[in-house]
Structures are given as structure tokens and as C-alpha cells.
Amino acid sequence: MAYHYLYDMTVFRPRVRTLLIAMIAALLASPPFDAAQAQGARHVHGVLEDSASGKPLRNADVSVEWGVPPGVVRRARSDSHGHFDFRDLPAQRVLLRVRLLGYAPVQRVVDLSLEDVLVKLVMSQSTVTLNQVAITADTVVDALERVTAITTLDARALDATRGQTLGETIKNLPGVSVIQLGPSIAKPVIRGLNSQRVLVLNAGLRQEDQQWGTEHAPNLDSFDADAVSVVRGAATVLYGPDALGGVVRVDHASVPDSGPLRGDVALNGFSNSRQGAMSIGVQGGGLALPLIGRTGYRVRLTTRVAGNGAAPDYYLSNTGFRELNGSATLGVQRNWGTSELLVSRFATELGVLSQAHAGNFDDLQRAMTTPPRDSSFSYGIDNPNQRVEHTTARLRNTFRMRDASEIEVVYGFQYNHRREYDGHGPLRFQNVPAFNLKLFTNSLDVRWRHSTWRGLFGTVGASAMIQGNQTLGKAFLIPGFDLQQGALYAQEEWSAGRFSITGGARADIFSQTTLAFADAGIRSPAGTKSWTGFSGSLGTAYRFADGWNASLRVARAWRPPTVNERYAQGVHHGTAQYELGDATLEAERSLGVESGLRYAGRALSLDVAAYYNTISDFIFLQPRQPVFTLRGAFPAFNYAQANAHLRGVELAGTWSARTWLELQSTVNVVRGVNRETDQPLFDMPADRALLQARIVGTHAQLGSWHAGLGTHLVRQQDGVPEGTVYTLPTNGYALMNAELGTTGLRVMGRAIDVSMSMNNALDTRFRDYLSRYRLFVNDAGRDVVLRVRIPFSNQSL
């Protein structure tokens, strides 16, 4: 790879250590509780009104920001009298923004430098912004939001996990867990489902990165996101019928049309894998391009280099990774609409734990029973490893129509190149990939967000996708294939007072053509198969009291079998298991019922959800007679189908017990059962709870600081299917975490963000059930993470 020279991050470490010491010293030097009584603690009170009726507007999303953008952001919701209230703000100019479904967003600069301020904001109804599935940096306002369980991490929340993989970023959200392969691969699991059943939507495009493989992590730059939302439960209508588990939506702010050049530099250090990460982003408006005129731009460049991860007693050999990512966006905003062109590239090279690569079943059993080989720390990446590049080009246009409706046209091109290098084979093959897959995807989405019609707001759309896969490695994994997909859909929302109904329907057609493969050993037939199906959802929400929202929703989803499920033939070296596809598999269909109860109050917010998801013809790997080759015996699995169900509950709550104290908790419980055998489903996350306490405050020099302690409690996973070694139960465990940080720390006239967190603070030995390495080694031990973000601008607020 071209960035080998970045290997040796040790040169940066002394500097990181110095910074760390400086930060701790700075925090100790001034007693934290000064903050609440700080001289500049100001209030903003406000009231929101409808411009036409003068009635108060409740449940609007209000945020207040200060500092060099994107600086410190705090949010609240307006109450039933249209009131909102922010306390302990700095004595300076701040920016208020208000968003409410059905109204044009409003923003106002408020000067708090002399006194507290009371503002009255008048909002006017606007159909254009009614149903913004399109995304803004600060929050996601979506018709689905009221009836669906959505959790959004905004830019500020993301900053707390910057530098980690997407999976790591979201893994503490309700309903989410991750399948993990050491520090480098984290695959999101939503409500017990993963891979093809969890859709990743990056910048409005379905991420097509060979997501069928559980060892294939989402190929996107976690620094290049302004908001990440997790939609739990089948969200098929707008996103795709195969989102049986849910959707992870990674959103970017639209590029600014005007304004000065601004940006940020983010530096991260992770002690466990001695990882260094750096990301530089720059954006601005007013670039004068010939023919086009005033254009906004954004550029981001990210690199990460990590060495072997460390379990409490040993290094995890060959688990380092390197990443080099870049993206560039150009955009215009005109009175006819907007146009945005994004080009991005993600490239990673990551090692796979040496022990987790078995020649045959005897090797696997030996690897499981012998204590892990103690390897030394290294940034080197040997075989086995993966090298993946993902290139995206996206053109998104929106056109504002005369009747105030909007048409959005998104064209996307994606090229995913995945090479996996085997640990076996003669040296002359060491640099020839065993698997070499190229996936080309072209997609076109057209959506019409229509204006109000008899009280309905909604979106009508069509999408088309063409995919071609090339299989080029020296070993067979899946055959080359073509996939065509077309869809028509509509989603509408109707509301009357406290009551609203959201419903949608979608029709899809898939056509999959596989190419014949025959070498002297393995044969795979050519064939074309098509599937058609309908998906949809109907949900209702009722705001039975101020701040309270109850919802009930029924959703249908389906997906055709993927090419690997139909044609896989070969040994999976990570587990020495022989996987065999079944070309006759039928589509898998699910029908889910879910209910939710949400409360958003001044001090307390609560999100409780329960679901029951019935899946007919659930596709899974079923143990069968072992396969023998000259290499020995391999436990074998067939892709098979059975009726199954998944049920679970999720709970997330935040309580600001005092202005300086925040308590937070998340609980996830999920059960999956194969109804034909009454056996638990494989790969179900263990029950888990996250408890956190944070003290927060503001200080003139330190900015908005926080310090917190948390614990992860994970119950043992004993709900495992019988019959194979891969389903060995895992014990429960408890991990401690600590964090300390501030946004807006004044350093040499600049407001920077600094935070430090410690994961697995007690260096606890544990193995998570969803860790793919759990058969061989413990999961990662203590990790101290230091994050520094330095915003810059040639003009401040």
C-alpha cells in the first residue's frame, strides 16, 4: 500500500503524552465546580409561535451553538406552551436554531454578552421542508421519526467516538451491538440481525460494499459524518426491502453555499493498539467556478494507523490496520434547488488474527485449546489480511417545484474492491489474493416530496440499481454475478392534533444472474432468477401528554437470497467451516410489530421499545455432515431456511438530575428462535446494559467540560444453538469506562476540543459472544483514547 511510511506512529507518541499531561494539569489547576457559578452563566428563554395562527409551537427542536463552527451545540424541545430554556450559557453571542416538521427552519444570533435574553421566534409553515428525509448536520427530522425507533448521534455526540469504526461509534445505542474481529472490524447488528439485513446508507446512497459477509465491515470513513442515525426495525419503504433489522444512516451536512473557509483538524491516539488517527476537513462557500458560479466545497482527508491490539495478557497477533480516506464535495444552492457532487475513496488494509486462521478442523481445535501465542507489538500486517477499497461518486440534485414540492434525483456509482490474502499456500502465492472481488454498483433514485394534499405529507419515489460482480481470486468463494433491481414506493403521513399515522408501501423486483464457474474441482452453474415482492409499514403515534409519545407500528420486509447464500462453496478459514450455498433458496420475509413509548422532558428523556418480528424462510447456516478433503475434515454448514422469530426490548434514558449531573442508561435484550427446532438462533447478542454518570459544566477558560464514569454489564450468552463448537456459550462480564473532556478549551486564543476516555479501565479479561475471535483469544484490554479537535476559520462567529 502506498502509505506504508505512516507505519511508525511511535514518533508521535511522546507528543501525545505531553499533551495529555498538559490537559490533566489544566483541568486540575482550576476547580471544576467554578463552572456553575462562572461569571458568564447566562440564560436564553424563548417562545415559538406559528406565524399564521399565533399559536404556540410545541416539540420543536431548538439548538443553541457557540464557538467557532461547528462549535458547542446544546439542544432542547419546546414544551406545550412553545417555551424553551437554556441555562449556563457563555456570555457571548450564540446562535439559536429552530426546526419543526412542517415549518421553515429559523435561526437567530443572540447576544448574551451583557444579559440574559428572552426571544420570540415566529415560524411559518412550509411544505418544502415538511418531510426532509434529506439531512442536515444538526438533527434529522423525518416523518418516520415519530413512529419508528430512531436514535441520532449528532456531530457533538460523534466527536466523543471519533476515530473508531462506524460499528464502534454506534454500538452503545439502543438496539445495536456489533460483530467484532479485534479492533479493526466492527459490523453493526441491529435487533439481532446483521449483514445484508442491516442497511448502511452513506450520504443518501445504499452502501454496496459486499455487506453479505459478516467479516466485511462497512467501508466508510467514520470521521466523514456529521450525523449518524440508527433506525431500528424494518425501515423498508424509503431505504430498501432488505432492511429487516434496521438502517444505519450516515449523513453529511450540505455544503455551505456561502461563508468563509473553515475546518478542523482532529487528532486521536489510542493506547491499546497504539493507533494514531488524523483527519483534516475544510469547507467553505463562495468558490467562483466558471459557468457554475458561486459554489460551496468540502474536502476531508483521514488516515489511521494501528498496530496489534492488546488483550490483558497478550497482544492479538496481526490485528493492526491502516486506513487512508478522502472525500471532496462541490455543491450549489440556487433558487431552483440544489446540486451536489461528492467523490470519496476509502482504503483499508487490515490484519486478521493469526490464530483465527485454521487449515482444518484439527488446527481449529488446537488453536482453541492452546493458550494464545504471545506475540510482540507490531504495526506490521502479515497474512492473513484484507485489503479493501471503496470508491463512491454521487450526484444529488433537488429541484424546487412551483407548487412548493421538491424533486430529488440521486445518481450513485460505487466500486468496491475486496482482496483477501490467505495465510496458507506457497510463498509464491503470498501476494496473490485468495479472494479478489470487484463489485460495481450504479444506482438512480428519484423522489418527489409532494406538497400537502388533503392533509397528507409524503414522498413518492422510484429507484433502480445495476450491480456487477467480478470474482478474480485464486480460490472460489462466490461466482461472478449481475444484479438488477427496480423499485416504486410511496410513504405518507397524516396527522390530526396529537394523533398521526404514517404508512408506506414499496414494490421491488430483483433479477440475479450468476455466471458459470468450473475448474477441475469446483463447479457452479449459470442461472438467472427473479424475485418480486412488496414491503411496507403502517404506524401510528399518539402524543397523549406533553412530551409523551406512544407509537405502534407494523412493518413488512423481505429480501432475496444473496449470491453467497445461493452459491458459496469453500472453507471459511476464520472458522475452518465449510460453507455450502443452496441455489434453490427462496426469499426471506418478515412481519414485525413494534411499539414504543418516548418521553422528552426538560430533565428526563426516555425511549422504550418492544418488538416481535416473525421471519418466514429465515436464511441461516445449518450444520451438516462434515466435508472431507485431502486437507482433512471440516465441519460443514448448508445455507438453509426455517421460520424464526426475534423479539426484544430496548430502553434508553437520560436524566439530568441536576444542571451539573447527567445519568444515562441503555438496556438491550433480544431473543431469536428457530421455530422449527425451538433452538436459539446463532449470533444473537447477549443481554446488555450501559450505565453512565456525567458531571458537566462550563467555565470561561475550560469551555463546556464533562467528566464521567460508566459501566457495561453483559450477561452470559447461554441462548446458543446446539451441535457445533462455534456456538460455545460465553460468560458475562462487566467493564468500566471513564471519560474526561471539554469543548471550547481556550488555548492561545483558539477554542479547541480535548477529551480523554478510558475503555475497559480495569483491564478486565472477557470474551463477547459476538466477537469472531472469542474461540481463540480474549477481547481487547484497557484502551486510553485521547482526542483533540482544533477548529480553524478565517472568520469567527
Next chain:
Amino acid sequence: MHNNVRKLVYGAATAAALIGATACGDSSTEPGGEQEVISRVTLTLSPVGFTAPVQTVFIDDPDGAGPQSPGAQVGTLSLVRGSTYTGVVKFENRLENPPEDITEEVEEESNEHRVIYTVTGAGLTITTTDVDRQGRPLGIRFNAAAGTTAGTGAVRVVLCHYGDSPKPATATSCTADTDIDVAFNFSILN
């Protein structure tokens, strides 16, 4: 009017980009053809110091890494009681045309390989006679000494690939990656 023209231009640009880019999406299946497979293991035992037919047996796996089991042993190993043979093992990929002799590669990377023989049943003693470049046993060539009592047994042949883990000076079982694991039946004649 002006706006509509813009819309048309952008719409057309989007469509053109779509048509232009679809050309990149051809699918194909063409694994490099050099699939790293051993499809036949052959044992040859030649009598030492007496006249008898050379004994050759092999086991084929006609679908290589495919899911079908290897075929039955072809040929028999019938050894004379109390006698000694020199033996050699051969690994081939006969799915290629012409067949590829993988034994040569094993010898080229002798420092990373070891053939380990394990006998069950009747008495047969196998002693490795060749060494790798560092003087540690390799096991492609060996001596086989038949016991003095008649009977039947099996000899398990394991090709062990040490890769990045150190190859031990002595080994009775494979502690790294198993590249081959097959067993041949033999009999010691009266």
C-alpha cells in the same frame, strides 16, 4: 423559463453520467486458475536389499477443495515382514493440465514444512531421512521398517505448514496449519 432549462440540463447530466458509468459494471468469474490445491497424495515404497515389487498407492480428491470426499485408496501397500523400504511421498495438483508437482514447492520451502507420519495398527516404523536447509527433518523421504509380525494398519500422512510460526526440531504432530491429512492402509505379509 430559465429555471426549467437549468433543471433539464442537470437532469440530462445525471442521465448521461448514469449511462456512462454503467459500462464499468461488467461481471465475470475468472479465478486465476492456479487454485492452490493438492488433489493427489502418492506414497512409493521401494525395497532395500531384496527383490520385490515397488509398492505405490495414492488417494485422489477429484474435486479438490470441493465438497465431495476423496476417493478410496488406489493400490495396496503389502510389505514383507521384517524388511526395510525407502519411501517417498508426492503431492500433486492433477486438476491442472499438465499436473503440477507440489512436492517441488514443499522442497523449495523446506524450512516451513514438515511431513509427519503416524502409524496405527501393525508395526511399521517410519524414520525421516531428509532435512531442510537448517538441518531439521523434512519428511518427503523416509525409511519404513516393517515389524516382524504380520497384520494390518494405517499410516497417516500430515503435511504441516509452519508459515510464520517457528518450525520445531522434532515434532510428532502438526502444531501449525495442516495442508494435507490423509491415511493409507497397509498390511504386513506373513
